[in-house]
Amino acid sequence: MTEKEVRLFGSWASAFSLRVEWALKLKGIEYEFVNEDIPFNKSEELLRLNPVTKKIPVLVHNSKPLPESLVIIEYIDDTWTEGYLIMPKDPYEMAQARFWAKFAEDKCIPATFGVFLKEGEAQQKMLQEAREAFKTLEQALGSKNFFGGDQIGYLDLAIGWYAFWIPIYEEIESVSIVDNKNAPLLKAWFSKILDVDMIKTSLPPRDKVYEFSKHLQPHWRNASPLK
Ligand SMILES: N[C@@H](CCC(=O)N[C@@H](CS)C(=O)NCC(=O)O)C(=O)O
Incomplete structure (x- = not known):
C-alpha cells in the first residue's frame, strides 16, 4: 500500500484536528486520517512526528510533518492555491x-x-x-x-x-x-x-x-x- 501524500494525525473528538479537516475539505484535498487515542495512548509515530508538543493535529505532507492547527490551515491555503481561498486576500x-x-x-x-x-x-x-x-x-x-x-x-x-x-x-x-x-x-x-x-x-x-x-x-x- 502506498502512503497518501497527505496524512492528518488527529482525533475524532478533537476540535483542533477538525478545523484542519475543514480546511482540507474546502480545498478538496484527499487525505488519510490517522486517529490517535488522545490523551492516554499516543502512538510512537505521533511522538516521532511531533516531539516538541507531542500533540495532535499533525499534518504530514510528502513525509514532512507540521504541527499546530492554525499554522497548518495557513500552510494548506499557501500550498494548494487553486480553488477555495481560506485566508483573505487583502x-x-x-x-x-x-x-x-x-x-x-x-x-x-x-x-x-x-x-x-x-x-x-x-x-x-x-x-x-x-x-x-x-x-x-x-x-x-x-x-x-x-x-x-x-x-x-x-x-x-x-x-x-x-x-x-x-x-x-x-x-x-x-x-x-x-x-x-x-x-x-x-x-x-x-x-x-x-x-x-x-x-x-x-x-x-x-x-x-x-x-x-x-x-x-x-x-x-x-x-x-x-x-
Ligand atoms: N494549539 C494546538 C492545540 C492542540 C491540542 O491541544 N491537542 C490536544 C487534543 S485536542 C492534544 O493533542 N492533547 C494531548 C496532550 O495534551 O497530551 C493546536 O491548535 O494544534
Missing part, C-alpha cells in the same frame, strides 16, 4: 483575521475551558471572563454572515468548533456562555455555520462528544488540556 484583512484568531485562542478558549473545568466561585469568574471575551469577539463579525464575509474563511474555521462544543459544555455544566442576550450575533452565527453542508456533515456525533467530554472532565481538572 493584507490588512488577513492580518485582522490572524489578530482575532489569536484573541480567540488567548482569551475565549482558556475562559471556556475554565468554565468547563472549574467549580463554584472560580467557575463564576471564568464565566464572566468568557462572556466578555465572546462579546468582544462578536465585533469581528459585525453585520456579516460569516467572519469571512458571505462565505466561511480562516476565522470561521478557527472558531467554528465553538458552535458545536460550547452548547455541549453549557449543557454539562448548566451554564450559559454564549446566548442571545450576551452575544446575539455570535449566537446567530452558531446556527449559520452549523448549517453549512461541509461543516454539518463532518461533525462527530453529539452524544459521543458529550460522553467523551464528561469522561475526560476529571482528567482535565488535574491536567488542563491547554497545558
Whole structure:
C-alpha cells in the first residue's frame, strides 16, 4: 500500500484536528486520517512526528510533518492555491483575521475551558471572563454572515468548533456562555455555520462528544488540556 501524500494525525473528538479537516475539505484535498487515542495512548509515530508538543493535529505532507492547527490551515491555503481561498486576500484583512484568531485562542478558549473545568466561585469568574471575551469577539463579525464575509474563511474555521462544543459544555455544566442576550450575533452565527453542508456533515456525533467530554472532565481538572 502506498502512503497518501497527505496524512492528518488527529482525533475524532478533537476540535483542533477538525478545523484542519475543514480546511482540507474546502480545498478538496484527499487525505488519510490517522486517529490517535488522545490523551492516554499516543502512538510512537505521533511522538516521532511531533516531539516538541507531542500533540495532535499533525499534518504530514510528502513525509514532512507540521504541527499546530492554525499554522497548518495557513500552510494548506499557501500550498494548494487553486480553488477555495481560506485566508483573505487583502493584507490588512488577513492580518485582522490572524489578530482575532489569536484573541480567540488567548482569551475565549482558556475562559471556556475554565468554565468547563472549574467549580463554584472560580467557575463564576471564568464565566464572566468568557462572556466578555465572546462579546468582544462578536465585533469581528459585525453585520456579516460569516467572519469571512458571505462565505466561511480562516476565522470561521478557527472558531467554528465553538458552535458545536460550547452548547455541549453549557449543557454539562448548566451554564450559559454564549446566548442571545450576551452575544446575539455570535449566537446567530452558531446556527449559520452549523448549517453549512461541509461543516454539518463532518461533525462527530453529539452524544459521543458529550460522553467523551464528561469522561475526560476529571482528567482535565488535574491536567488542563491547554497545558
Ligand atoms: N494549539 C494546538 C492545540 C492542540 C491540542 O491541544 N491537542 C490536544 C487534543 S485536542 C492534544 O493533542 N492533547 C494531548 C496532550 O495534551 O497530551 C493546536 O491548535 O494544534
